Amino acid sequence: MVEIHLHTYLVYLQYNIQKIDVNSTKPFFDEMFGRDDILRQPYRNYQKWIDDEDIRRLRKKSAEAEAYFRSTGITFNVYGQEEEAERLIPFDVVPRIISGYEWNRLTRGIIQRVKAMNAFLHDIYHRQEILKAGRIPVELIAENEVFVPQMIGVAPPGGVYTHIVGVDIVRTDENQFYVLEDNARTPSGVSYMLENRETMLQMFPELFSTNRVQNVSDYPKSLHRSLSACAPPACNGKPVVAILTPGIHNSAYFEHSFLADQMGAELVEGNDLKLVEGRICMRTTQGFTPIDVLYRRVDDEYLDPLTFNPRSLLGVPGVMDVYRSGGITLANAPGNGISDDKAIYSYMPDIIEFYTGEKAILENVPTWRCSEPEALSYVLDNLPDLVVKEVHGSGGYGMLVGPAASKREIRTFATKLKRKPANYIAQPTLSLSTVPVLTRQGLAPRHVDLRPFVLVSPGKIDIMPGGLTRVALKKDSLVVNSSQGGGTKDTWVLED
């Protein structure tokens, strides 16, 4: 590059200065400039565009995007905070760009993994061959609170357990991807994938004529088709699909209502539903209408007070009986937690091999199970370098990020860990890749992860070319969770 526009050069330089700064302590793979400050192929057209961009215009666009998110009400609720209970997830205007080639590899790995998860769930709730074969310990299932005995022997319509899956993936190098965790219960975030893209299309239409970005906006249509394909035996005619939400105070309510709207499905709460003549029906202005497929965004525990938590007001009394008798499809199936539990996670490579006969295409992060004595003692000796997670935790709560923790925090955590080792797993601190984000000073590198969304129907697995990129907006931070100050970005998968 002989000629560089002066302004861009500044942007470019700032990005590099900060990057060098970071590199001086920890080496990270940057998705725009690699490890050696050489512009990577997927970002080539974007780089040309940003060459001519004024940083002030970008900042103005960024403020516009925020105003748009607010007036659209794309917010999430923060539990336990009285004031400003509805917050925005910060949106970064620099896209994260993935090549078609990279994507295809990820796709193959994800399909393999999701197939194995479904096979595993069916097996665990039926013949339990994998336990008989001794590939995973029996107590891991038997003593696991996310195992749902009520699902034993139940055949979900179409044999599908995991209708919607979110697979969290991180990257640490040019060719190194890891699956950080699987989400086979009620993965959220897809509305951000869609709204982030809409926002980018509005703000920077010119970028989409110079970059061949694969479309994600058909997701609601695919979701509707995929759910309809799993209709229960009792369905006659066109399947009626509804989304079950815990209500407007739930942190993901926006997403529930967004998806209902986009799919043309009804958004129902437990108190809209009633058991009428063996079917779960919704109360309408003209009477009671049976539901065929219920995309429920309510946890297993609250789904049916007659089967699970008797004090739940969010669910529908009797829905499990109707489900077992083929009167309704529940998506995702109850009891899926046993496939995405953090204690099971470390066995995923074995699970994949057992059901597909192939080696896992996507790697797992090396994991120490603190339930095992040798692992525990290693973890206790190396806490400052490890990330320790609760087996049933989510949202970044209750975890220890060793390198970022104070000595005191580490001591406190060690006490907790010793008290209940089986409750924890530990992983090395990964050098998550960075991508540029817009900051006050210009572009700067921040760490990211990626959650692609997968739809499963009988004989078919669809993956949207894109996903939710979460970004740790705080400099050097590795925690991308929105509840912990993370933001999101539009994720581009280019056509090759």
Next chain:
Amino acid sequence: MLGKTAGGLFWMFRYLERSENIARLVNAGFRIALTRFDAADDEWASVVETTGVKTLYLEQHQQFDAASVIDFLLRDKTNPSSVISVVEAARNNARLVRASLTREVWEATNNCWMTLKSALARPVKERELPEVLDTIRKHSAQVRGALHGTMLRNDIFNFARLGTFLERADSTARILDVKYYVLLPSANYVGSSLDNVQWETILRSVSAMRSYRWLHKGDISPMGIADYLIMDHRMPRSLAFCYAKIQDNLRYLSDDYGFKTPCHDIAESVYARFSGQRIDAVFDIGLHEFIEEFLHDNAALYDQIERDYRFYE
């Protein structure tokens, strides 16, 4: 459509209508306070009474002074009928039924809430009051404009309109209920300056001062005002007008659904009191009695709509 959605639409628009009506009442009270010093406190008392929260107010305040009343009606969250409370309730209902709203209607409602939340974050100073009241009215009008300009004319629209007109009829009737005595044809008061103030306030409370003058060439009479607010089909806040609209929307629903429900009978019997009737008939029954009965039946109509279209159970 879900029964809950019908209820959510109904209440969303009922609450939005209420926010606007409260702003009108405060505006009328404020105008009196600025122009007729001796009548001010009585006027604020009747404003509070009209909004139906007098008992609650007296639990917290001793007097009906302008600052306390304005604060209570605009921004007190312990008052379920304060502007901030009803706008928040309207927006919560909008979130509940969001999939039934166009983007324009949702955004107008959400912007209304965001703007008023910040405009009413601190007590409103006297000099800011006109502007704040204006903001409330404008935002309510924006939602209505978006509704008319962008929504399909189907059951969604009908439930929204039913909420609007039940609330509006209730509000106009309450204004008459609190002030009915100044409209009685009692010779003692005719022409006294007190009555002129009260008549003016009534008209201002329904934003009808100018239109009334225009229609009646400046001739203000108690019977004329009662006629205007009860019987006049041209006046968009009159009881007759509201019930004609309620009738229309219920009819669209029964045409659409192919069945009638008991609420249709209630609406018809109430409407019969206005259709082809003259105001003399109202005074024959007694204005107060007429209004009391109307308020009762208007509430009964709501209960029946709620049951017939399964808003809750």
